Amino acid sequence: MTRMTPSEALVETMVAQGVKHVFGIVGSAYMDALDLFEPAGIRFISTAHEQGAGHMADGYARASGRHGVCIAQNGPGVTNFVTAIAAAYWAHSPVVCITPEAGTQTTGLGGFQETDQLPIFSKITTYQAHVNRPDRIAELAGRCFDLALTERGPTQLNIPRDYFYGEIDVEIPRPVRIERGAGGAESLARAVALLADAAFPVIVAGGGVVMADAVDQLRALAEHLQAPVVTSYLHNDAFPADHELYLGPIGYLGSKAAMRVLAQADVVLALGSRLGPFGTLPQYGIDYWPRAAKLIQVDIDHRRLGLVKPVDVPVLGDARAAAVALLDGLRALNRTPAAQANRERRLAEIRKQKAAWKAELEQASASDGVPMAPRRALSELERALPEDAMVTTDIGNICSVANSYLHFKRPRSFFAAMSFGNCGYAYPTAIGAKVAAPERPAIAYVGDGAWGMSLNETLTCVRERIPVVAVVFNNGQWGAEKRNQIDYYACRFVGTQLDNPSFAKVAEAMGALGLVVERPGEVGEALRSAVASERPAVVEIRVSQELAEPFRRDALKKPVRLLEKYRAYTVS
Numbered sequence: 001m002t003r004m005t006p007s008e009a010l011v012e013t014m015v016a017q018g019v020k021h022v023f024g025i026v027g028s029a030y031m032d033a034l035d036l037f038e039p040a041g042i043r044f045i046s047t048a049h050e051q052g053a054g055h056m057a058d059g060y061a062r063a064s065g066r067h068g069v070c071i072a073q074n075g076p077g078v079t080n081f082v083t084a085i086a087a088a089y090w091a092h093s094p095v096v097c098i099t100p101e102a103g104t105q106t107t108g109l110g111g112f113q114e115t116d117q118l119p120i121f122s123k124i125t126t127y128q129a130h131v132n133r134p135d136r137i138a139e140l141a142g143r144c145f146d147l148a149l150t151e152r153g154p155t156q157l158n159i160p161r162d163y164f165y166g167e168i169d170v171e172i173p174r175p176v177r178i179e180r181g182a183g184g185a186e187s188l189a190r191a192v193a194l195l196a197d198a199a200f201p202v203i204v205a206g207g208g209v210v211m212a213d214a215v216d217q218l219r220a221l222a223e224h225l226q227a228p229v230v231t232s233y234l235h236n237d238a239f240p241a242d243h244e245l246y247l248g249p250i251g252y253l254g255s256k257a258a259m260r261v262l263a264q265a266d267v268v269l270a271l272g273s274r275l276g277p278f279g280t281l282p283q284y285g286i287d288y289w290p291r292a293a294k295l296i297q298v299d300i301d302h303r304r305l306g307l308v309k310p311v312d313v314p315v316l317g318d319a320r321a322a323a324v325a326l327l328d329g330l331r332a333l334n335r336t337p338a339a340q341a342n343r344e345r346r347l348a349e350i351r352k353q354k355a356a357w358k359a360e361l362e363q364a365s366a367s368d369g370v371p372m373a374p375r376r377a378l379s380e381l382e383r384a385l386p387e388d389a390m391v392t393t394d395i396g397n398i399c400s401v402a403n404s405y406l407h408f409k410r411p412r413s414f415f416a417a418m419s420f421g422n423c424g425y426a427y428p429t430a431i432g433a434k435v436a437a438p439e440r441p442a443i444a445y446v447g448d449g450a451w452g453m454s455l456n457e458t459l460t461c462v463r464e465r466i467p468v469v470a471v472v473f474n475n476g477q478w479g480a481e482k483r484n485q486i487d488y489y490a491c492r493f494v495g496t497q498l499d500n501p502s503f504a505k506v507a508e509a510m511g512a513l514g515l516v517v518e519r520p521g522e523v524g525e526a527l528r529s530a531v532a533s534e535r536p537a538v539v540e541i542r543v544s545q546e547l548a549e550p551f552r553r554d555a556l557k558k559p560v561r562l563l564e565k566y567r568a569y570t571v572s
Helices: 006-016 027-035 048-064 081-092 115-120 133-152 185-197 207-211 214-227 258-261 321-332 337-362 374-384 399-402 426-436 448-464 479-488 503-509 520-532
Strands: 002-004 021-024 043-046 068-070 095-101 126-130 153-161 168-170 201-205 229-231 246-249 269-271 295-300 313-316 390-393 414-416 442-447 469-474 513-517 537-542
Touching: 002 006, 002 068, 006 027, 006 133, 006 168, 021 048, 021 246, 021 426, 027 095, 027 390, 043 448, 048 068, 048 414, 048 426, 048 448, 081 095, 081 115, 095 133, 095 374, 115 126, 115 153, 115 229, 115 246, 126 133, 133 168, 133 479, 168 469, 185 269, 185 313, 185 321, 201 214, 201 258, 207 214, 207 321, 207 390, 214 321, 214 337, 258 337, 258 448, 269 321, 269 337, 295 513, 337 374, 374 399, 374 469, 374 520, 390 399, 390 426, 399 442, 414 426, 426 442, 426 448, 442 448, 448 469, 469 503, 503 513, 503 537, 513 520, 520 537
Parallel strands: 021 043, 021 068, 068 095, 095 153, 126 153, 201 229, 201 269, 229 246, 269 295, 295 313, 390 414, 390 442, 442 469, 469 537, 513 537
Antiparallel strands: 002 168
């Protein structure tokens, strides 16, 4: 036991957990601890908004595999975290959200910046700790850090502001790291038997493959089975894009090749994927999920097994360990998997579908018009992306279309808002990823509507000298919602038209590099120049108002109007 202040105990616990960066906005509630960050070797990155800080912590965690940490003033500062923590929850990011709270002396009296901060985060964190005594601050902080990694999700450490002061006797807890197993012997044996007898096995690689550093193990398993590999929605970096067995992502605006091949499966191995409902909906008119196929699902959370799709063999295990165990089990059978019998036919089908999808994308991206078609812009960006780039995408029409144009050879390269689907995600997440991996280019794809929610973090990049590139698609509209007004509401555009300034000039006024692109031939050079500048940069691409597939055909119906004055507006 060592005598120290609670602030020292908190900071020493963070140091023991390997924390090097914290994102947030300065606040009096935790200033005593903040004063210790720099001498403890922790860089405090001051952001423009707390939501941005939360997304930065998320991007940092996803790029590094380590904790992302955010902190803010009690009350309004803490409530500004909510959207970002919800996004981190559905991305399974180990974010530790430190939430100083109003002082205990006036709890319940409605004092300045007072609110009950635990219920707000109760459904979007995997664990919450409230410091009820100053001498427990290290214990509870350590548990938040440990469980953020163990539970694969954000945790909340809630600290009354008066509990940062005083003197306590405390022992700094050592980090607890668990060894994850492959799964139960019986379930693994059943999975091996199904895979060995499968005539057309297909592997769906999810985010768990990336989190478990299991790409190499998955590659070995896929090659042994000669099984096609598709990636789950917005996890395009879960398998090398240049591998002959890879077909691309399924889900909204994903790869038709992946969907058409998955539809032929007789056994599906979902490795590290919860198979979320939005990521398995029919797309392009293709109802691709093979309902008659046997499903093996591997996940570290037993609550996700069989939650969305009926599962034949649930395996409660780590993606990496399970991939190794399945390959060992197949080799131990001392017989060739049944899928080897039609290997050449299956490889030919993979090549055929990949070639057809590539040709379709090239045709869709061939327009030379001005303003530029969105798909042409995305195609030019794809060709110019540095090989080791980290790319984040926001929610919205053009950013969703990018799902077809983003291919990666290494994991921890692609970060999207996942199923929470909030706007304003991509840019601050790219900032966090760049802080975690400064040697890699970080590029955010953002629509003009979402850019209005996050452009303030350009100030953070300039102030903190973080050279992130934002690619902003300026087409003067909320595209995804405008598509709904076209399809369902007779083109009555309410709230979806945007009158934008020059975002490049706004960036320059903030101290960043601003570039405007209007023609296809300018896209690649602008992106390369922005990356090479080693400055915060905004590449404003002026694109046409062409729209893609509807975002949610399942979520809207043709309207019915019953009142006389509205009947003229009924859509037939």
